[in-house]
Amino acid sequence: KAKSEGKLAKQICKVVLDHFEKQYSKELGEAWNTVRDILTSPSCWQYAVLLNQFNYPFKLEQDLQSKGYRTLFQGSSPSCPKSMKCYLSRTPDRLPSERHQVGNLKKYYLLNAASLLPVLALELRDGEKVLDLCAAPGGKSIALLQCAFPGYLHCNEYDSQRLRWLRQTLESFIPQPLINVIQVSELDGRQMGDAQPETFDKVLVDAPCSNDRSWLFSSDSQKAASRINQRKNLPLLQLELLRSAIKALRPGGLLLYSTCTLSKAENQDVISEILNSHDNIRPVDINGIARTWSQEFTFAPTGQECGLLVIPDKGKAWGPMYVAKLKKS
Numbered sequence: 268k269a270k271s272e273g274k275l276a277k278q279i280c281k282v283v284l285d286h287f288e289k290q291y292s293k294e295l296g297e298a299w300n301t302v303r304d305i306l307t308s309p310s311c312w313q314y315a316v317l318l319n320q321f322n323y324p325f326k327l328e329q330d331l332q333s334k335g336y337r338t339l340f341q342g343s344s345p346s347c348p349k350s351m352k353c354y355l356s357r358t359p360d361r362l363p364s365e366r367h368q369v370g371n372l373k374k375y376y377l378l379n380a381a382s383l384l385p386v387l388a389l390e391l392r393d394g395e396k397v398l399d400l401c402a403a404p405g406g407k408s409i410a411l412l413q414c415a416f417p418g419y420l421h422c423n424e425y426d427s428q429r430l431r432w433l434r435q436t437l438e439s440f441i442p443q444p445l446i447n448v449i450q451v452s453e454l455d456g457r458q459m460g461d462a463q464p465e466t467f468d469k470v471l472v473d474a475p476c477s478n479d480r481s482w483l484f485s486s487d488s489q490k491a492a493s494r495i496n497q498r499k500n501l502p503l504l505q506l507e508l509l510r511s512a513i514k515a516l517r518p519g520g521l522l523l524y525s526t527c528t529l530s531k532a533e534n535q536d537v538i539s540e541i542l543n544s545h546d547n548i549r550p551v552d553i554n555g556i557a558r559t560w561s562q563e564f565t566f567a568p569t570g571q572e573c574g575l576l577v578i579p580d581k582g583k584a585w586g587p588m589y590v591a592k593l594k595k596s
Contacts (some may be wrong), residue, residue, distance in 0.1 A: 277305050280485040286495050287529075289316040294531050302529070302587075304482055305579040313584045314361045315339060315380035315405075318414055321442050324374035328352075334360070338564060339563060340387065347387055351413040354382060355403055356564075359584070365439075367421050371437045378406050381564060381577040381588035385471060385525040388553055388592050391415040395468040400456045400512055403429035405436030407448075407473055412441060420449045421467070425456055425481055457507045460514025468520050470512045474505045476533050478525035498530075505537045511593060513548060514582065521551070522550075522593045527586075534576065534589040535569055541593070551592040 284307070291299045304479060305311055316331065319325060337355040340347040365373045386407050389395060391414045399408050402422035409418065422437070424430040430453050439448060452463060456472075477498050485491035509524060514521055526533055550573030557566045557575055566578035573593060577586030 272435040274501055279483055280488055280491045282488050282491050283445055283482050283485060283495065287483070291529055291543065295529065295567060295578065301580060302578050305581070305584050306480060309484075311359050311581075311584050312480075313356065313359050313380070314377045315383070316354045316362055317376045317378055317410060318350070318354070319372060319374055319376065319385070319409075319440050320350050321440065321445070322372035322374050323563040324363060325562060327374060327587050328354075333454075340383065340560075343422070346476065349412065349415045350415075351378065351383075351387075353383060357582075367435055368437075370565070370572075373441065375505050376406060376440065379527075379585055379588070380409075381585040382406060382525075383410055384564075384575070384577065384588060385473065385523045385562075385590045386414065387435035388556060388590055389469050389471060389521060389523045391469060391522060396466060397421070398459070398463075398467040398512070400421065400459060400470060400471045400472045400508060400515075401425075402451075402476055403433040403436075404438075405433045406536075407471060408433075410439045412445065415543065416445070417448065421452065422449060422461075423452045423454055423456055423459060427451060433451045454538075457504075457511045461517050462523060465515070465517045467515050468517060470516050470522045471525070472505075472508055472512045472522065473545050474533075474581060476501060476506055476528040477530055479528050479530075479592065482502070502531075502532050502540075505533060507541060509537065509541050516595045518547070518595055520595050522595065524589075524591045524593070526589045528578065528589065529567075529587045533592070535571055535574055538571065538591045539551055539591070547596050551594050553592045556590075 331354045339353045339355050391411055393415045395417050396419045397417045400423050402408050403424040408422050424433050464570050472563045552572040564577045564585055565583050567576045567578045569576050574591040577588040579586050
């Protein structure tokens with residue numbers, strides 16, 4: 268046992284773990300012990316399988332069912348479209364990722380099931396104009412297109428390397444005719460509001476954040492230390508992205524903010540600051556989501572009716588994922 272613990276300690280970046288330990292034991296209390304155990308044990312991580320309706324894998328679906336996979340979200344609520352099919356295994360089983368082949372659509376996308384919550388909470392309808400402001404690697408854009416056919420989908424990504432990844436994801440999953448309603452841009456997201464004011468019915472801001480899962484496994488501890496040092500600047504960037512998104516949203520439109528961190532400073536505090544500084548933005552209660560899917564996910568209290576925090580738990584190793592829903596008046 269000591270040997271395997273030693274091996275684990277090599278993979279986990281101690282600088283990051285110590286930093287998280289200090290912050291999250293304060294913010295999450297007792298729950299942090301379980302969360303830490305799961306975040307530091309990739310062998311218990313789970314992957315959901317999102318089926319691609321544009322190249323539907325009937326045979327794979329039968330295989331998954333025979334292996335005891337079950338559907339997530341299917342028909343469990345009106346906000347969950349029948350066209351979106353996602354399968355979960357009861358064990359940390361993982362399908363291999365499919366290779367990108369030009370001209371061949373992939374049949375499925377592997378993801379953290381919690382990352383579908385912001386997509387569902389956006390309640391996309393056919394014909395709507397949607398902006399995915401920080402879209403790479405593209406999983407949420409792909410999931411949105413499984414839910415409805417937007418009149419216009421704008422995927423933006425500022426980082427040029429991640430932009431290439433986003434383009435490839437879209438090409439791998441979306442048929443040519445639909446690609447035509449998607450615009451991909453490389454703008455600084457903070458400028459989008461001025462570039463396209465009051466254009467969109469729905470905006471998703473899946474913001475750059477402290478990515479708790481991947482940060483824990485930084486192989487370069489100097490890089491990790493500088494990341495942690497720069498962490499305090501993230502809330503300002505997140506606020507600026509949200510302000511830009513609010514400008515890009517038409518009155519009556521919905522905005523979804525999400526991160527994959529547990530950090531209160533990047534989650535609840537950012538949303539409170541937006542609500543306090545914008546007269547035209549109000550919170551939308553999404554506690555119904557937590558009630559509907561409490562069997563599948565473990566939610567930590569956020570103190571906000573408009574904000575949910577999914578925390579990794581035993582047998583439900585999804586998250587971290589923070590989701591907040593706002594409406595522009």
